[in-house]
Amino acid sequence: MTSVACVKRSRLAWASLCLLGAMALPGCATDPNALAIDPYEATNRRIFSFNEGLDANVLKPAAKAYDAVVPDPVEEAVANFTNNIKDVWSLTNLILQGQGAGALEEFMRIGVNTTFGMAGFVDVATSMGLDRHNEDLGQTLAVWGAPDGAYLVLPVFGPSTTRDTVAFPADQYVVPASLFREPRDANAARAVQVLNARAQLLEASELLEDAALDKYAFVRDAYLQRRRNQIYNGEPPEVEPTDDLDASLRGAPLWTARIDVPLMKVQRTQISSNRVVDQSRFFVDQPEPVSVQLDDTWSAQVDVPTLP
Amino acid sequence: MTAMLKRSRHLVLWSCALASAGLAAPGLTLAETAPATAVATVPATQQTPDALIRTLSTNVLEAVRKDKTIQAGDARKVESLVNTQIMPYVNFQRMTASAVGRYWRQATPDQQKRLQQEFKSLLLYTYSGAVSQIRDQTVDVKPLRANPQDEKVIVRTQIRGRGDPIQLDYRLEKTPEGWKIYDVNVLGAWLVQSYQTTFAQDISAVGIDGLITRLSDRNKQLATKKAGA
Numbered sequence: 001m002t003s004v005a006c007v008k009r010s011r012l013a014w015a016s017l018c019l020l021g022a023m024a025l026p027g028c029a030t031d032p033n034a035l036a037i038d039p040y041e042a043t044n045r046r047i048f049s050f051n052e053g054l055d056a057n058v059l060k061p062a063a064k065a066y067d068a069v070v071p072d073p074v075e076e077a078v079a080n081f082t083n084n085i086k087d088v089w090s091l092t093n094l095i096l097q098g099q100g101a102g103a104l105e106e107f108m109r110i111g112v113n114t115t116f117g118m119a120g121f122v123d124v125a126t127s128m129g130l131d132r133h134n135e136d137l138g139q140t141l142a143v144w145g146a147p148d149g150a151y152l153v154l155p156v157f158g159p160s161t162t163r164d165t166v167a168f169p170a171d172q173y174v175v176p177a178s179l180f181r182e183p184r185d186a187n188a189a190r191a192v193q194v195l196n197a198r199a200q201l202l203e204a205s206e207l208l209e210d211a212a213l214d215k216y217a218f219v220r221d222a223y224l225q226r227r228r229n230q231i232y233n234g235e236p237p238e239v240e241p242t243d244d245l246d247a248s249l250r251g252a253p254l255w256t257a258r259i260d261v262p263l264m265k266v267q268r269t270q271i272s273s274n275r276v277v278d279q280s281r282f283f284v285d286q287p288e289p290v291s292v293q294l295d296d297t298w299s300a301q302v303d304v305p306t307l308p
Numbered sequence: 309m310t311a312m313l314k315r316s317r318h319l320v321l322w323s324c325a326l327a328s329a330g331l332a333a334p335g336l337t338l339a340e341t342a343p344a345t346a347v348a349t350v351p352a353t354q355q356t357p358d359a360l361i362r363t364l365s366t367n368v369l370e371a372v373r374k375d376k377t378i379q380a381g382d383a384r385k386v387e388s389l390v391n392t393q394i395m396p397y398v399n400f401q402r403m404t405a406s407a408v409g410r411y412w413r414q415a416t417p418d419q420q421k422r423l424q425q426e427f428k429s430l431l432l433y434t435y436s437g438a439v440s441q442i443r444d445q446t447v448d449v450k451p452l453r454a455n456p457q458d459e460k461v462i463v464r465t466q467i468r469g470r471g472d473p474i475q476l477d478y479r480l481e482k483t484p485e486g487w488k489i490y491d492v493n494v495l496g497a498w499l500v501q502s503y504q505t506t507f508a509q510d511i512s513a514v515g516i517d518g519l520i521t522r523l524s525d526r527n528k529q530l531a532t533k534k535a536g537a
Contacts, residue, residue, distance in 0.1 A: 076470060083472075132472055203441050210530055211434040213522060214506045221505050222497040229496025234475055236496075238462075 037151050038220060044153040048216045051158060060205075063198035070199070077121040078196045082176055083132065084113050084120030089174035093135035097143045102133045102233075134230060137167035142231045151220055159223040257302045357480045357487045358452040360397065361463050365447050367393050372442050379440055383534045386436040399481065399488040400428055406491065407503040408519075411511045419516050426523035427503075433530040445469030447476070461487075 038044065067075070087110050094103040109125040109132065117124040126132070141163050142148075149162020160168065177190040212218035228236050291301040355363065371389055372378050378385045404424045405412045415423065445467050454461040459482045467474040477493035492499045510519040 126473075134472070203437075207434055207437045210437060210533075211430065212506070213503075213510065213526060217506045217509065218502060221502045225498060225501060226496040229475070234464075234496070 037148065037224065039150050040152065044151065044220075045216050047153040047155055048219075050155060051153065052215075054156065055205075059194070059198055060202070063195050063202060066195040067199035067202060070196075075196055075199060078192060079200060080113070080117070080123040081120045082193050082196070083123070084110065084117070085174060085176050085179075087113075087132065089137075089171070090133050090135040093137060093140045094133060096140045097135065099133075099135075102135075105130050106133050133233075136171045138164035138171060138227075139231050141167055148224070148227075151224060159219060161224075161227065164227070257304075262298060355486070356452065357454075357461050357478075358449050358463050360480070360487050361465065361478060362449050364394060364397060365449075365465075369442070369447070372439060373444075379442065383433070383436040386439050387432055389439075390432060390435060397486070397488055399483065399490045400424055402481070402488075402490040403427070403500060406500040408507050408511070408516075409504055411508070411516060415516050419520065422520050423516070423523070426520055426527060429527040430523060430530075433527065433534065436534065443469065448473075458482075 087106055091103055091106040091110065094106055109130045112125045112128065112130070113120050113123060116122075138161075146163045149165075152160050152162060152165055154160050154165065154168070157168075164171075175190065176193055177186040180186040180189055208215065208218070291299055293299040368389065371393065375385065378389065401420075401424055404420075404427045407427065408415070408423060412420065446469070448466045448468060450464040450466070452461065452463060461480050463478045463480060465476045465478070467476050475493070475495055478489050479491035479493075479498075480487045480489050490500075507519060510522060514522070
C-alpha cells in the first residue's frame, strides 16, 4: 500500500519522487564520452605540455625567424612542393579506398603541377579547379573499418589516434625529405618542411591560445571532429541534438514520472542510474529503466521512454 | 606538432566565420567593386539561408577590405562591424545553450545571461584576431541541399585563398525573424561541440558560477592583451 507522506527526516523515504527525464544532448562530449575516447588523458596531457614547451621554446622562435627571413612566395612554393609529394601518397590511398573520381583528379593534379607547376613549386591545379584530396593511410584504414581507438598525443608530432599512429610511419615517409639520399640533406629538407609549415600557422596558433579555455581538451575535440570529417570527406553523418534543446530553452520537462513511496524508515536509498544530479532531478542519455530501492524492503522501477 | 597546428588553423576561420557569418562571395568576385554599404535588396527575413550567408559575407568582406584599421586588428572596429552586420543573424542564446549542454537547464536566468555574455565576448575577441588576418580570400557558397520545409539547415561554404581551400559550414535555424546562425564549422570541427567538453568539465569541477568566472577572467586577459598590442 502506498501513500504520499511528507518528508520530515532524512531517514524517511521521500513522499514522492518526481523524475524529470530529459534527454541529454547526443553528441555532447560530456565526461562519460570524453573518458571513453581518451582513456590515457593523464599521460596525454603530460605529453601535450611537453609538446607545448617544445613549440614555445624551440619551434616557434625558429619558425618566426624563418618567416622573417623567407619571403611569402617562397614559403608558398615550398608548401606547394611538399603538397605535390604528398599528393602521390593521397593518390595511393584514394585508390586503396576505391575513390575512382578522386584518384583521377589527384592523378591529374600531380601531372599538371609537376609539368606546368615546375616540379610542384607552383600549384597550377587548384586554380584549374582540381582541389587537393587530403588522404592518408589512417583514413584508408578507417574506411576499411578500423575504429579510432584511443586519442593519443604523440611526442613532437601532436594529436593522433591509435589507428592513425599505426599508420604513422607510412604517412610520414612520403615527404620531400625522402628524395634525398644523404641523411644530412634529408634532415635539412625535413627541417625546412617543418619550419615552413609552422611559419604558415603562426597566426592561427595565436588564435588558438586566445580561444581555448583548456587548450588540451579543445585541441583534442577539434582534432577528433576534424579527423572524422576527413574520413567522410566533408560530409560526416550528423549527430545533432534537436528538439530537446528547444524544450530546455522553453524550460519544460520532456517527461515526468511519479513514484509513490510507502511511509517507512529507510537506512539507505538507492537510485540505479549513474547520472543522478540530485535526488529529484536527473538526466538520462538513453532509454533505460530507472529503479528505486529502499533498503531491501521496497523497490519500484520505471521505464524511461524513448524521447524524440 | 605541425600536424596539430594545422588543426588549429580552423580557429582563423571560426572567427572569420562567425564574424563575417560567411565570407561568401560566390566564387570569383575579387574584381567586384560593390558599394561599401551593400545591402541585400530582399529583406533578410525573407532570404533563403544560403542567400543570407552570401549577403552577409559580401557585406563583411567589403567592409574589411576597405578598412585598413580592421585589418590591423582594431578590436573596437571589429566589434562594431560584428555587432551591426552579424549579430542580428546569430542566435547566441542557442549557441551558448548548446555549448553548455545539459547544465543549461540548471542555470538560473541570471547565470544564463552572464554565460551568454561571456561566451559572446570570448568569441568576439577571437574574431578580432582572425578578421585581421583576412586578406584577399574569397568564399564559395555551395548550393543548398535541404527540403523547403526544413527548419534547420547546413550551409556549406569554402574559403579560397592561399593554400588549401578551407571548409566553412554554418548551421541555421528558422525563426520568426528569419534564418539565424547557431553553429559554425571550420575544417570539420563544430564550434559548439568543441567547447562542450571544456564547459562540462569546468562546470562539474567548479560549478556554473566557476565557469562564468573562468570565462570572464579569460576575457579580461584578452582585453588587456588587445589593448596592449
